[in-house]
Amino acid sequence: MKAKDIRTQFIDFFKSKGHTYIPSSPIVVKNDPTLMFTNAGMNQFKDYILGNETPKATRVANSQKCLRVSGKHNDLEEVGVDTYHHTMFEMLGNWSFGDYFKKEAIEWAWELLTEVYKLPKDRLYVSVFGGDAGDKLGKDMEAFQLWSQIVPESRILFGNKKDNFWEMGDTGPCGPCSEIHIDLRSDAERQQVEGYTLVNNDHPQVIEIWNLVFMQFNRLADGSLKELPAKHVDTGMGFERLVRAIQAKSSNYDSDIFTPFIQFIEKKSGKQYGLDEKVDIAMRVIVDHIRAISFSIADGQLPSNNKAGYVIRRILRRAVRYGYTFLGFHKPFLYELLPLLAETFGEIFPELAAQQDFVAKVIMEEEQSFLRTLDNGLRKLDQIKEELHQSGKSVVDGKIAFELYDTYGFPLDLTSLIARENGFSVDEKGFAAEMDIQKNRSRAAAEQETGDWVIVNAEEGVEFIGYDYLESQSRIVKYRQITDKKGDRFQIVLDRTPFYAESGGQVGDQGWLINGAETVKVLDTKKENDLIVHFVDKLPSQFDATFQSKVDAAKRKDSMNNHSATHLLHAALKQVLGDHVQQKGSLVNEELLRFDFSHFSKMTEEEIAQVESIVNAKIRENIALYEQRNVPIAEAKKQGATALFGEKYGDFVRLITFDPQFSVELCGGTHVSATGVIGLFKIVSESSIAAGVRRIEAITAKTAEDFVNSQLELIKEIGEMLKSPRDLKKSVETLVQERNELKKEIEFLHAQQAAAIKQQLIAAKEQRNGFNLIISQVKLPSAESLKKLAYELKNEVADVVVVLAAEIEGKPQIAVILQESLVDSLGLNAGQMVRDLAKEIQGGGGGQPFFATAGGKDLAGLPKVVQKAIEMFAGR
Structure with missing residues (x-):
């Protein structure tokens, strides 16, 4: 059975059970401060579960695009290394919002898997919640008894809170869950080791395929649990794993979801999948990552250096780096997969096919940019290797390895590989420490403590009237406190509000809540899961009062x-x-x-x-x-x-x-x-x-x-300065012409000056044992003229080593150049020399073995540069 037929059968099955099919929401999340990407099928239904919105249907099903790059089993650097985890994946799911509960969810899941998909019953195991003393919860005997009616008790396992109790976050709806696992090992392996011993033990052939979550509690900020007034069912089944199981493949990547893409890469690279582990990993990384990258761009998230954009850029660069290192792709190649991707997924996710050309162009330009960065990183590694050779060290510092990762996109495994090939090792503990520092910094910046909602008027609805009115009479429905790096603030929900909540690019309204002599400033208005939330820095003294809600009309x-x-x-x-x-x-x-x-x-x-x-x-x-x-x-x-x-x-x-x-x-x-x-x-x-x-x-x-008036005033002032208000354009043209002529004269004088300096330096050269030496502090107008002088000396003096120090535009600069033949014969390296000399001017630099430059901060160090250079060649 083909993958697309498996998906269609899932949707049709639940339609036959009275479910409404809901298309996938975008993979990029908006109006939810807790998420950057959709990471589960339930994300688009959070408002139903939280009670903020009435469901359009009490039974729904869909296939949702999801993206996970962190958390349990979702370290980005591991995707592709194993054969069953992904960045982007499809989650098939069915939901009940206050309709059916455990009985129907369990019976229908079993019916679909065993009667429709024909999965062997003796390969399936189920787990149920085994209770938790901390939450004062017992075993989920209701689910156990329901399962025992259709599955032998020997195949039903009790799981711990970690595996069998699902929570939306630190607070919010939660509940016990039942997981369905399948044992895909050979019959011989199954006879040797019982499958139930491998459930939830990270065995690549004994995997979870479906999770049935029974939401019956609400987790409060103090950690306690409270029964939900309406119970919900939220199920999620990994499409890629399901297809693998039905098609009886040994890995997700062997199913027809991925094989057309692997075959494309085989043809383009000339390498065969299944012969070399590194090649296999590279192909798996690419076919996984191209989906995450493409669907995110199609849904509006462009690669960038910030937040969600940075995640997409990291995924793209990881794919490029694997293709570059192990498949020989030194030119853009990912974008060429777009036609096949659009053809494969265009029916279920038409937004990709509709933007195929745009997505391909974005990816191609990102590839071009990163390939340049990758080349720079390899040159940086060459420099590091040279420095290690010079110093006699054999370990790449953890901070340097992290810089390669953070700046050039080199993960630790690539740096370690190149280091080993050159007889070095990497300080992996130091790298891990730097990574932890970055993660802690990001976590601290994002941390926010959110209190529980305090209900003031439980019966009140929430109505937005801001299209028609800028003022209204309002009552507080609920409020809560939030604490982050900005300090303590409060969120208020009103029954009727004229305040527009930030959405569609338009910022939220500001204004006031007025009750008699008391005024509370509304600092901002945002949507959180479609709930209109007003941000204030203090709470009103009377919560049950009727307030005059007033939008700042001028700003609106x-x-x-x-x-x-x-x-x-x-x-x-x-x-x-x-x-x-x-x-x-x-x-x-x-x-x-x-x-x-x-x-x-x-x-x-x-x-x-x-x-x-x-x-x-x-x-x-x-x-x-x-x-x-x-x-x-x-x-x-x-x-x-x-x-x-x-x-x-x-x-x-x-x-x-x-x-x-x-x-x-x-x-x-x-x-x-x-x-x-x-x-x-x-x-x-x-x-x-x-x-x-x-x-x-x-x-x-x-x-x-x-703005226009200010530009007109500027034109007037310029006219007065040029004393020609009537023909300003002609006066400016004359001024520019005169400036260009003066610039040419100055360049001619500089050239004469440089020529004179060059002749003086040639005349003053020192003859050493097998080479000529020129060391001097000179006066030149630009870095380009310093470089030009160095090259002219190299071209006009045989076997020469040149060290020049100069003050250029108020800053110290150094240039070192030597004949290429002297690099080997004298064991010299211009890059290393310039880095040593730059210490005298509190600077740094680098370059090639025969030419390098450096800049710094301390002008007073220039004479020291000359003296140190002389000392370098003492006795030679």
Whole structure:
């Protein structure tokens, strides 16, 4: 049975049991401060489980894209080394929200596995929660008794809290779980060792395939458990493991999910899978990582140096590094897998096929960039090897190994491999210590303590009225305290709120909660799992009072101007650049708008002017806002609405239109009543932020007016300085021409000066035993002129060693150059020499064995450089 048929059978089975199929949510998480990536199928249903939202259906099923790169069994550096863990994986799942519970979940799981998929019953084991004294919980006898009706008791195991009690986090819904494991060993192996002894013991052939979680408790901040008013079922089955089991393969990578990709790499590399362990690992790393990289980019997360973007960049670079080291891929290659990936997964995850070209271009440019970094890292390793040889040491310092990992993407195993090949070892304990320091630093920056919600008005609902009103009468539903590096703050949930919560790039509203003489400042408003949360630095004195909720109208108005202008900008970019333009990110606040979009070349000045002109024309047309709420998603798409990849839309959406022929977008933000309100639009910058992604920053209304006025005032001041206000352009052209002529004259004088210095140095050279020596402190205008002088001396004096020290633009610099033949005959190395000399100027440097440079901080050390260089050659 093929993988896609296995997935289809899962969905069809649960549809037959009354479940609604819900498509996968994006792999990149938004509006949840606890997660960067979707790591389980239940993530998109958290609001149902937390009680923040009413389920659209009480029974649902789906196949969810997930990404895990940390936690139990998910160390990134281990993926590909074994054959059953992954970064990106699909999780098949079925859920019950207050509907069925343990009985149906257990019976249906067994029915699907044994009657539909025909997995051998005698190879399956199940585990149930064995109780925990700390939580004062006994064994889950209900689950045990249900299982014992369909499975021999000898195949039912009691597990500990670690394996058989699932928790969403430190606080929140949790409960006992039943895992289903399968023994995929040969019959001979099974006869020698009983399978139940290998369950949850990390055996590669005895693996968990399905986890049935029975959520019946809520974990409070004090660690205690409280029964949930409604019990839920949350199951998760690893698709890759299931396919492996049904197809009777020895590893996940031998199933038809991965074999087409391995065959592609075999053909491209000329190497065969299954003959060399290092080659096998490299191929497994690539076929695993390309899925994680591609789906994340398609869902809106571009590689970067920050947070989630850094995770994707690390995964991509690990794949490139394995291909480079073990498969001989020294040019970009990952992007070539995109057509096959889109063909394989396009039906279940159409967002990848729709953006195939864009994703491929992003990956290719990232590869090109990292391959350059990789080359730099290898040169850095050559330098380290040389330094170890010179010093007589045989161990690469842990800090240096960590620098190679952190800066150049060299994991410890690669550094250790290269070190061993050159007769060295690596201080692995020192490396681990540096890694721990970084992890602790990141953990400390991210740590936040969150208290339990204190319920004030349990019966109150939560309603957002901010599209129509900036003020309302509100009551507090609940509140809690949070503590992080900023100190103590509080979160408040109101029954009716005019405050817009940060979403879709638009920042959250600020304002006030007023009760008589008491005013509480609302610092920010955010969505946490679709719950509107107001951040305050103090709590009101009366929780049960009715408050006047008042939005800061001035800030909201400016944000509305910028948000509506963002829609106009998006439409104008499509007109000018083409339909390939897709929004990749945005920021809208009261000061500016920032719009990131897909485009693979720098915009010309003419294109920028054209976009600006279109937007301002639409502003002058004073197009009225046409807002439609609760539009069925299918109807919205029929109207031509622009939906953003990576966004999760519900069944009903809000439609924002400024002229049906110009701008129609799905949007939950706040907007002006007509485009004329915006007044003026001005682009202030256009730049690149990632491969294939450009960024425009722009301003509107009075901010734009002030900017234009400031530019006009600057032009006026320049005209006055040049004493030619009527023909400013001609005056500037004359000034530039005069400057260029003076620059040429200065360069000519510098060349004459350098030539004179060169002749003086040649005349003063010292003849030593088999070579000529020139050591001097000189005066030159630039680093380039210092390098040029060094090379000219090398070319004009036979068998020469040159050491030059110079003050350049107020800073000390050193250049060392020698004939290539002297590197071996005299045992000299310019790179090592310059590093030793740089210590005298509190600096550092490096280069090639025959030419190297250094810079520093201490000008007073230049004479010491000359003296030390002389001492280096004393007696030679």
